[in-house]
Amino acid sequence: MKFLKIPAATITRLSIYSRVLEDMEKQAVPVISSKLLAELCGVNPAQIRKDLAYFGQFGVRGVGYYVKELIFDIRKILGLNKEWRVAIVGMGNLGCALIAHGNFAKQGYRFVAAFDADPMKIGRKLATGLVIQPVTEIVAVCRQAEADLGVICTPAEAAQDVANRFAQVPIKGILNFAPIQIQLPDGFKVENVDFTVKLDNLAYHLTAG
Amino acid sequence: MKFLKIPAATITRLSIYSRVLEDMEKQAVPVISSKLLAELCGVNPAQIRKDLAYFGQFGVRGVGYYVKELIFDIRKILGLNKEWRVAIVGMGNLGCALIAHGNFAKQGYRFVAAFDADPMKIGRKLATGLVIQPVTEIVAVCRQAEADLGVICTPAEAAQDVANRFAQVPIKGILNFAPIQIQLPDGFKVENVDFTVKLDNLAYHLTAG
Numbered sequence: 001m002k003f004l005k006i007p008a009a010t011i012t013r014l015s016i017y018s019r020v021l022e023d024m025e026k027q028a029v030p031v032i033s034s035k036l037l038a039e040l041c042g043v044n045p046a047q048i049r050k051d052l053a054y055f056g057q058f059g060v061r062g063v064g065y066y067v068k069e070l071i072f073d074i075r076k077i078l079g080l081n082k083e084w085r086v087a088i089v090g091m092g093n094l095g096c097a098l099i100a101h102g103n104f105a106k107q108g109y110r111f112v113a114a115f116d117a118d119p120m121k122i123g124r125k126l127a128t129g130l131v132i133q134p135v136t137e138i139v140a141v142c143r144q145a146e147a148d149l150g151v152i153c154t155p156a157e158a159a160q161d162v163a164n165r166f167a168q169v170p171i172k173g174i175l176n177f178a179p180i181q182i183q184l185p186d187g188f189k190v191e192n193v194d195f196t197v198k199l200d201n202l203a204y205h206l207t208a209g
Numbered sequence: 210m211k212f213l214k215i216p217a218a219t220i221t222r223l224s225i226y227s228r229v230l231e232d233m234e235k236q237a238v239p240v241i242s243s244k245l246l247a248e249l250c251g252v253n254p255a256q257i258r259k260d261l262a263y264f265g266q267f268g269v270r271g272v273g274y275y276v277k278e279l280i281f282d283i284r285k286i287l288g289l290n291k292e293w294r295v296a297i298v299g300m301g302n303l304g305c306a307l308i309a310h311g312n313f314a315k316q317g318y319r320f321v322a323a324f325d326a327d328p329m330k331i332g333r334k335l336a337t338g339l340v341i342q343p344v345t346e347i348v349a350v351c352r353q354a355e356a357d358l359g360v361i362c363t364p365a366e367a368a369q370d371v372a373n374r375f376a377q378v379p380i381k382g383i384l385n386f387a388p389i390q391i392q393l394p395d396g397f398k399v400e401n402v403d404f405t406v407k408l409d410n411l412a413y414h415l416t417a418g
Contacts, residue, residue: 006417008410009218015409023390040390078409079416086408093309097302098404103388107405149411173411175404179312181232181249189414191407195307195384196316198400199295200224200287201217202358202382205398207288208215 010051011078016041017048018074024067033064080108087113087147087171089162090154091121091132094177098151099128112145117158138165149173156180163190219260220287225250226257227283233276242273289317296322296356296380298371299363300330300341303386307360308337321354326367347374358382365389372399 020040024032034045041048052058055077059065075081086109088095098104099111114130115138116122124132133141135158142150150166152159152174159178166174167184174190176182182190229249233241247254261267264286268274284290295318297304307313308320323339324347325331333341342350344367351359359375361368361383368387375383376393383399385391391399 011410011413012406015403015406018409019403019406020390077413079412080409084408084412093302093306097306100302101388101404103403103405104408107408109405109408148415149408173415175407175411179310181229189411191410193404193407194224194228194312195310195402196312196318197221197224197228198384198402199293199313199316199318199358200227200289201220201400202384202398203288203293204220204286206357206382 006054010054013041013043013047013051014074014078017051018071018078018080021065021067021071021074025071029067031064032067034059037065075108082108084109084149085112085145085147086110086149086151087115087138087142087145087166088151088153089115089135089138090152090158090178091116091124091126092153094153095151096126098153099126099130109149112147113141115141115162117154135162135165138162139168142166142169142171147171149175151175151177152182153177215263219263222250222252222256222260223283223287226260227280227287227289230274230276230280230283234280238276240273241276243268244273246274284317291317293318293358294321294354294356295319295358295360296324296347296351296354296375297360297362298324298344298347299361299367299387300325300333300335301362303362304360305335307362308335308339318358321356322350324350324371326363344371344374347371348377351375351378351380356380358384360384360386361391362386 034048038045038048058070058073088099088111091114111128111130113133114126115133115135117135121132122134150171152162154162156178159176159180159182163174163182163184167188172188176190176192184190229246243254243257247257267279267282297308297320300323320337320339323335323341324344325341326344330341331343359380361371363371365387368385368389369391372383372391372393376397381397385399385401393399
């Protein structure tokens with residue numbers, strides 16, 4: 001149960017902290033100072049303290065953070081102490097790239113269903129062992145596969161229809177790569193990925209710098 | 210010239226405002242209320258006013274924002290009133306998906322060079338007309354093509370080497386899709402894209418909600 005409204009930016013930063021901490025863990029670093037952790041995450045130490053303070057007391061004054069412990073705690077805060085089952089729609093280059101991307105599995109996201117509208121692709125077996133299913137089967141297949149999260153990488157014009165099907169499952173969390181704003185009822189959450197927004201950040205810094 | 214330190218989140222939101230405004234422009238909407246714009250962007254109207262206030266006076270009280278005008282102003286703020294020339298390295302599924310993604314061209318980003326390390330891919334002509342070049346040629350080709358921005362979608366172990374080559378061009382803004390933290394000298398700016406961070410946001414909301 002959460003009693004405070006946590007800023008979205010805090011959640012995003014917690015994710016980033018855990019990624020950096022995982023790198024430290026791989027290098028067998030047991031403890032990290034808040035200064036170094038902040039530096040590696042591109043924030044200041046006060047920000048890390050503030051973000052964590054929403055959820056309790058972490059770290060030891062004068063020592064820093066125990067790497068394994070903090071990874072465990074952050075993953076628990078984010079709800080990553082379970083496996084998330086992901087359905088993906090649109091098996092073009094982007095869909096294939098996502099399914100092959102090692103990061104998802106590493107973070108506890110498992111692709112359990114893949115869909116496409118193209119009859120030439122339906123029935124094809126992917127390297128992961130998944131067989132591409134028709135989009136018309138999204139509701140039935142996702143229910144059976146117990147998918148929790150949906151990823152849309154279709155063209156813009158197909159995305160709303162896919163989202164509507166996800167909503168019927170119901171799949172309440174959707175990652176949308178299609179360049180369109182998806183409309184969903186309250187209680188559903190869409191995260192849009194627009195690569196060009198990141199490029200705009202670079203353009204701004206090169207211009208303003 | 211900028212005299213204030215502008216928060217990174219403001220720049221990201223300006224990008225998002227301009228995407229929503231462009232949708233409005235396509236629908237031939239001349240004016241948008243700050244309330245509706247805020248709703249479509251998923252923020253509150255005060256946030257929009259605050260973000261824009263860093264750069265001057267925008268909108269008309271009791272009317273809202275003139276859509277075309279505000280798009281123009283935001284694009285100018287972000288440095289998008291010019292074409293940005295982009296070099297991309299790693300022509301796997303993700304690289305091919307990015308180069309084919311209509312959003313980049315629409316936002317003024319033009320791919321001017323593509324590279325890969327795989328001898329089987331080098332020399333291949335892409336649908337855009339670009340020919341895949343060897344990574345060893347990054348410095349020479351990028352200088353000739355006058356690339357401003359670099360995109361890395363190689364495996365993790367190749368990314369730092371590519372970044373070092375970009376730094377020699379010099380290309381000062383890099384969008385990094387490889388799952389690794391890239392180290393670059395001061396004055397260079399890297400934006401990391403980690404899809405799983407977005408999924409973590411969803412996981413958190415489904416868990417906490």
